[in-house]
Amino acid sequence: xxxxxxxxSDITGPRIRKAALRxxxxxxxxxxxxxxxxxxxxxxxxxxxxxxxDKQSLLYRLMNDHMxxxxxxxxxxxxxxxxxxxxxxxxxxxxxxxxxxxxxxxIAYMELRNLTPExxxxxxxxxxxxxxxxxxxxxxxxxxxxxxxxxxxxATLAVxxxxxxxxxxxxxxxxxxxxxxxxxxxxxxxxxxxx
Amino acid sequence: xxxxxxxxSDITGPRIRKAALRxxxxxxxxxxxxxxxxxxxxxxxxxxxxxxxDKQSLLYRLMNDHMxxxxxxxxxxxxxxxxxxxxxxxxxxxxxxxxxxxxxxxIAYMELRNLTPExxxxxxxxxxxxxxxxxxxxxxxxxxxxxxxxxxxxATLAVxxxxxxxxxxxxxxxxxxxxxxxxxxxxxxxxxxxx
DNA sequence: GTCTATACCAAGATAGAC
DNA sequence: GTCTATCTTGGTATAGAC
Numbered sequence: 001x002x003x004x005x006x007x008x009s010d011i012t013g014p015r016i017r018k019a020a021l022r023x024x025x026x027x028x029x030x031x032x033x034x035x036x037x038x039x040x041x042x043x044x045x046x047x048x049x050x051x052x053x054d055k056q057s058l059l060y061r062l063m064n065d066h067m068x069x070x071x072x073x074x075x076x077x078x079x080x081x082x083x084x085x086x087x088x089x090x091x092x093x094x095x096x097x098x099x100x101x102x103x104x105x106x107i108a109y110m111e112l113r114n115l116t117p118e119x120x121x122x123x124x125x126x127x128x129x130x131x132x133x134x135x136x137x138x139x140x141x142x143x144x145x146x147x148x149x150x151x152x153x154x155a156t157l158a159v160x161x162x163x164x165x166x167x168x169x170x171x172x173x174x175x176x177x178x179x180x181x182x183x184x185x186x187x188x189x190x191x192x193x194x195x
Numbered sequence: 196x197x198x199x200x201x202x203x204s205d206i207t208g209p210r211i212r213k214a215a216l217r218x219x220x221x222x223x224x225x226x227x228x229x230x231x232x233x234x235x236x237x238x239x240x241x242x243x244x245x246x247x248x249d250k251q252s253l254l255y256r257l258m259n260d261h262m263x264x265x266x267x268x269x270x271x272x273x274x275x276x277x278x279x280x281x282x283x284x285x286x287x288x289x290x291x292x293x294x295x296x297x298x299x300x301x302i303a304y305m306e307l308r309n310l311t312p313e314x315x316x317x318x319x320x321x322x323x324x325x326x327x328x329x330x331x332x333x334x335x336x337x338x339x340x341x342x343x344x345x346x347x348x349x350a351t352l353a354v355x356x357x358x359x360x361x362x363x364x365x366x367x368x369x370x371x372x373x374x375x376x377x378x379x380x381x382x383x384x385x386x387x388x389x390x
Numbered sequence: 391g392t393c394t395a396t397a398c399c400a401a402g403a404t405a406g407a408c
Numbered sequence: 409g410t411c412t413a414t415c416t417t418g419g420t421a422t423a424g425a426c
Contacts, residue, residue, distance in 0.1 A: 008391070028308060030225035033419060047392050049421070110305065113223060150379045154371070157364055158357050158383055165356025176349070184345045188353055192387040203409075228401060242410050244403070 083141030278336030
């Protein structure tokens, strides 16, 4: 665990972010000290400042990395032919991507208020871009009569909120398999936006 | 604002809780200091300890008061005759009760991890009791064929998650009236649990 | 690149005067 | 019941040796 000296430029950075990620998710940004993160990594507190100018930048980096990863992964998916299929794809993607990264997800929406205004603005823009991709699906489906919603913006937020709820209770190995959960949520989402 | 002396037993307590409520909601429990709360009330930090044994108890008190209020208010409602009407009542009650108390709601689910294990257990039990009242509605409706859901527990959590989403974006005086929002969400909830 | 040591400040909580 | 003053601890961040 605790090393005494040496040069580890390539691995210490990722280790710091990994430790910060877990600790922030567990205890919250404000409740975690730089000393705690350093102890977890096995270095002294001062060494952290070779990798981040300050604590705030560490948080921002974690949230930015996560959002970029989310957007780029979704963008790489092959686009289905119909709006209904696109919605199904979105539901499956959203549930799986998020369930695989509980710490990142938790931080991404619990620690928004601990970002500086500038950093907050940037993360918010990324989040909105992701929401927009769902709203576009709903708009497309609405146009061709596949969906029937009173307001695509509200429906977008309602669907995402419903899906995010999975993260608060789902645990692998529990009563329900991931496939079952995905199926149930897909049913509810589909019914909520169709006539 | 800043008073200099005197005896204010009856009003200082509530003022402290009100200040703590707002500050915790805005900045997070861990990021708010007792000195900040005291300054907001207009007393010195030491004076707070005449009203709470410590900071943790202050948080617990706020969350407990909120949950008790939620449960007792819902319990006082007249029970509708049908499951469908009961669900409609729940949706309207949930949205309105929560939108009227954004700070309490925000704290109640953002600061759970800052409770001691004992306090956490108590608050969790109250939250579960509230969820159970919705699940009972879904079970009743499922029995008489009014609803069709794959799993009442999952449907309960999905519906609450969807409704809670309103709190993240709705602002009075915005594009949509409260009645409109309630109507839209009721439509989506109803469709999501019926065939 | 990491260490030890430390500057500097603010936190929660308590003591005793009024 | 509130004040002032203070104890003790731990926070972020930096300096300089290795």
